Amino acid sequence: MKGEELVMTPLKWFLPFLKKYRRLMAIGIVLTTVIAALSIVNPLISGVIVDDVITAGNYALLPRLILCLFLVTLVTSILRFVYQLVFETASQGTLYDMRAQVYRKLLEEDFDFYNRKRTGDLMSRQTGDMDAIRHFVAYVIYVVYQNVLLFVFALCMIFTVNGKLALCMLTVLPFTALSTYRQSREVRPAFQRNRNCFSSLNAFVQENVSGNRVVKAFAKEDFEKEKFQVENDRFRDAQISASRIWMKYVPIFEILSYALTVVLMIYGGYMVIQGEITLGDLVKVNGYLWMLNMPLRMAGWWVNDIQNFATSVEKIYATYSEEPKVRTPRIDETREKIRGEVEFRSVSYQAEGEDIVTDISFHVRPGQTVGIIGSTGAGKSTLMNLLCRFYDATSGQVLVDGQDVRQMDLYHLRDSIGMAMQDVFLFSDTIEGNIAYGRPDCSFESVRQAAIRADANHFIKAMPQGYDTIVGERGVGLSGGQKQRISLARALLKDPSILILDDTTSAVDMETESYIQSQLKALQNKCTVFIIAYRISSIKDADFILVMDQGRIIEQGTHEELVARGGYYAKAFRSQYGEIPYALLQEKNAK
Numbered sequence: 001m002k003g004e005e006l007v008m009t010p011l012k013w014f015l016p017f018l019k020k021y022r023r024l025m026a027i028g029i030v031l032t033t034v035i036a037a038l039s040i041v042n043p044l045i046s047g048v049i050v051d052d053v054i055t056a057g058n059y060a061l062l063p064r065l066i067l068c069l070f071l072v073t074l075v076t077s078i079l080r081f082v083y084q085l086v087f088e089t090a091s092q093g094t095l096y097d098m099r100a101q102v103y104r105k106l107l108e109e110d111f112d113f114y115n116r117k118r119t120g121d122l123m124s125r126q127t128g129d130m131d132a133i134r135h136f137v138a139y140v141i142y143v144v145y146q147n148v149l150l151f152v153f154a155l156c157m158i159f160t161v162n163g164k165l166a167l168c169m170l171t172v173l174p175f176t177a178l179s180t181y182r183q184s185r186e187v188r189p190a191f192q193r194n195r196n197c198f199s200s201l202n203a204f205v206q207e208n209v210s211g212n213r214v215v216k217a218f219a220k221e222d223f224e225k226e227k228f229q230v231e232n233d234r235f236r237d238a239q240i241s242a243s244r245i246w247m248k249y250v251p252i253f254e255i256l257s258y259a260l261t262v263v264l265m266i267y268g269g270y271m272v273i274q275g276e277i278t279l280g281d282l283v284k285v286n287g288y289l290w291m292l293n294m295p296l297r298m299a300g301w302w303v304n305d306i307q308n309f310a311t312s313v314e315k316i317y318a319t320y321s322e323e324p325k326v327r328t329p330r331i332d333e334t335r336e337k338i339r340g341e342v343e344f345r346s347v348s349y350q351a352e353g354e355d356i357v358t359d360i361s362f363h364v365r366p367g368q369t370v371g372i373i374g375s376t377g378a379g380k381s382t383l384m385n386l387l388c389r390f391y392d393a394t395s396g397q398v399l400v401d402g403q404d405v406r407q408m409d410l411y412h413l414r415d416s417i418g419m420a421m422q423d424v425f426l427f428s429d430t431i432e433g434n435i436a437y438g439r440p441d442c443s444f445e446s447v448r449q450a451a452i453r454a455d456a457n458h459f460i461k462a463m464p465q466g467y468d469t470i471v472g473e474r475g476v477g478l479s480g481g482q483k484q485r486i487s488l489a490r491a492l493l494k495d496p497s498i499l500i501l502d503d504t505t506s507a508v509d510m511e512t513e514s515y516i517q518s519q520l521k522a523l524q525n526k527c528t529v530f531i532i533a534y535r536i537s538s539i540k541d542a543d544f545i546l547v548m549d550q551g552r553i554i555e556q557g558t559h560e561e562l563v564a565r566g567g568y569y570a571k572a573f574r575s576q577y578g579e580i581p582y583a584l585l586q587e588k589n590a591k
């Protein structure tokens with residue numbers, strides 16, 4: 001990140017979004033000013049009606065004055081409609097751009113970011129927080145501006161009627177200012193708590209809806225209900241305590257605004273009796289009272305809205321400003337097809353201070369097949385994550401085609417790798433759409449071919465809607481093995497230079513597995529293949545095999561070499577195949 005961006009405040013980040021709509025905003029502001037100015041006219045006319053028509057008996061004036069009143073009201077109504085449209089358009093535009101930018105940033109974030117964040121919280125940033133910003137741009141800006149104008153105009157007009165009366169009414173102002181200040185200070189923490197509770201409630205619901213199958217399987221509905229109740233209570237209490245603060249201040253603001261009326265009636269009435277001002281003047285000032293009152297009454301709400309807006313921008317910015325640790329150099333040189341040579345040079349990776357993999361070194365020539373086997377948690381998937389640069393190695397180097405992956409164009413690298421992940425994720429889309437995810441513009445025939453190679457074609461065809469079958473969220477409606485095969489077809493369709501199969505055939509039967517293996521053989525010398533598996537049968541034909549334990553490679557070699565070594569691999573082989581083949585092999589080796 002550049003230095004200047006580091007010091008960028010949330011507001012500085014927000015302003016350029018608004019700047020794009022500055023013309024619209026300027027039009028809106030002008031219209032708001034016009035409306036505020038027009039608001040002076042009607043009380044003025046009322047004063048004239050009292051003084052010149054009623055008191056002086058100049059009835060000929062009346063129709064013109066009434067026409068004036070009518071015209072001002074009509075113009076104000078039309079302008080009000082237009083400026084609301086203008087501000088709404090500007091706010092929707094601002095939000096549209098912001099949402100797009102924040103979403104693009106979310107796509108750039110790395111695994112580490114998503115490991116730490118709760119989905120529900122990220123969702124709140126894109127929904128609730130964005131809405132607070134919309135409300136600010138579409139409503140708060142003009143309302144605050146308009147009310148400041150109304151207040152100032154009204155005061156000026158009262159001053160033109162009588163300075164002493166205006167000053168007298170101003171005495172109420174410091175009390176209102178003080179109350180607004182105190183209220184906003186008190187309400188701020190309550191408000192923040194409110195938002196946090198909302199976000200937390202969101203995250204809770206999101207997690208439970210996604211995990212509802214586990215909840216049901218463990219019959220934990222009651223437990224979850226209780227947990228939800230805690231969240232729900234917390235949110236309600238936060239809302240109520242914020243409202244309590246409001247309630248406390250509402251009467252204060254009411255009293256202060258009535259104080260204005262009282263001052264006017266007592267002091268203004270006295271002045272009329274004394275002949276210092278006319279009755280028309282009193283009516284006029286009375287007509288301006290709402291312009292003084294409204295800002296005073298509403299100030300607290302607006303302070304709240306503004307704080308709400310500020311908190312939202314801060315929160316969105318805090319998420320937005322997190323830079324992915326895995327940087328993405330975009331290199332514009334011509335991208336040659338990756339050959340698929342992979343080398344790990346003393347690679348170690350630590351996360352949260354713990355060694356996940358340590359001192360990993362191996363070299364794979366293009367087109368070779370590598371088997372990776374080892375106990376659970378040994379670091380097999382981590383090796384592949386390092387190869388795809390989902391994480392960066394803490395020390396050592398990962399090289400593809402002799403080049404450090406950190407110096408490669410990240411998109412080109414990942415685009416050249418076909419990965420069937422251990423944790424299969426399918427989008428709620430058609431099966432065809434899921435398989436063609438990496439190559440959306442490919443023909444249906446290539447999708448079918450990929451499915452055939454992954455041994456998925458026949459079960460897809462057997463479905464009522466075939467390739468057009470919509471699979472539910474995360475592939476609900478498919479069996480574990482079916483999901484794995486679709487995920488394999490998706491990886492194969494990319495025609496990758498490096499293919500990674502992380503536990504991809506664990507849920508398919510032996511027969512299917514051997515079919516898939518024969519299909520993978522066709523890739524030999526075209527594509528480097530990594531197969532992570534627990535079953536020896538999945539990897540025994542590989543060009544070489546890495547055996548991992550506790551983050552280290554403890555053995556490596558071909559199947560025969562490893563069996564002959566009599567170590568971890570040989571033990572796994574014996575337990576999976578029984579003693580006979582092992583004995584046979586020993587015999588063969590002995591010859």
Ligand SMILES: Nc1ncnc2c1ncn2[C@@H]1O[C@H](COP(=O)(O)OP(=O)(O)OP(=O)(O)O)[C@@H](O)[C@H]1O
Binds near residue numbers: 378380383
């Ligand atoms: N980002 C991370 N932060 C902290 N710990 C991690 C992270 N990634 C992996 N680990 C830990 O590193 C170890 C190795 O994980 P990895 O997923 O590579 O194992 P694996 O060999 O693929 O296991 P399995 O065969 O069960 O899939 C685990 O103990 C895991 O908890």
Ligand SMILES: [Mg+2]
Binds near residue numbers: 502
């Ligand atoms: Mg794994």
